[in-house]
Amino acid sequence: MRTLRYGIGGVGLALMGLGAWLTAGEPEPLGVLVWLAGALVLHDGILAPLVLGVGLLLVGRSRRGLLRGASVVAGSVLLVTLPLLVRPGAPANPSVLPLPYGRNLAIVLAAVAVVTGVLYLVRRRRDVPPR
Structure with a gap:
């Protein structure tokens, strides 16, 4: 397990180095860094707390995983489309x-x-025992 962890860490460091090298080669590297900082703030300041909040609202509900999945898909689509x-x-x-x-x-x-909604109804119907 330790070898796998170090291997993945090494690949991550190599990719970070590649990203830094490619960023340095950009005509305006400051613009790329500002964009990356904005993405970090958007993720850690808005998206992650929002996902955690939705997860807390769904605690104890049936089909919690289905609702989480739908929330992730809808949120991802919204984040991709919102800048446009x-x-x-x-x-x-x-x-x-x-x-x-x-x-x-x-x-x-x-x-x-x-x-x-259809998946929820199908799973709910599947779980109801026949009379």
């Missing part, structure tokens, strides 16, 4: 946002909710 929705002004290239992202986000979130 809140970006100020029109994009310089009209092909950047050729689709209505707000409507499509609503459709995907509705699909996640419907699939979660």
Whole structure:
């Protein structure tokens, strides 16, 4: 187990070194570092506490894992789409946002909710003993 741990740690350090080397080669490395700091703040300051809060709300509920999975999928889709929705002004290239992202986000979130509801009903029905 120790060998595996050191091996994974070594690969992680090598990838961190590669990332630092590639960042140093960027024309504006400060912009990359600001973006990385923003991602860290977004994850540790907003996303992780939100996921923990939802997890605390789901404690003791049946099908807790199903609801957690749906929350993770919906949150991931929302985080990927949100920068496209809140970006100020029109994009310089009209092909950047050729689709209505707000409507499509609503459709995907509705699909996640419907699939979660169907899975909940199927699992609930499966667990009910026949009369």
